[in-house]
Amino acid sequence: MEESNIIINSVKKSKYGYVINESLHVPNDSKNSDYQAVQKWIDAGNTPADQHTPEEAAQIESDKIKEAAKAELLKVDLESIRSIREYIAAQPDAPKILKDKEAAAVLEREKLK
Secondary structure, eight states: OOOOOOOOSOEEEETTEEEETTTEEEESOTTOHHHHHHHHHHHTTOOOBOSSOHHHHHHHHHHHHHHHHHHHHHHHHHHHHHHHHHHHHTSTTOOHHHHHHHHHHHHHHHHTO
């Protein structure tokens, strides 16, 4: 295989290999010439940076927590809307359109059983 002629200024670990100079993604493949160049760079006493800085890792974790909270809120909102619709549809003076929507929802829920 041809030897890589890339000049390495920085290396960062990534999920599937390395990122050289913040732009070149290199897979974990010992046959890849850029991967071999990274290994030589490491063998020369250099250390690749972690995939994420502590700040980036904290932000990623925070984003995951926020997304989970959003999903839970959506679930609660949908259940609340369903409860309100069921309650109102059960009232004798409920609008016909709401009673029709509730009847359609009941039929769809039956398909899930």
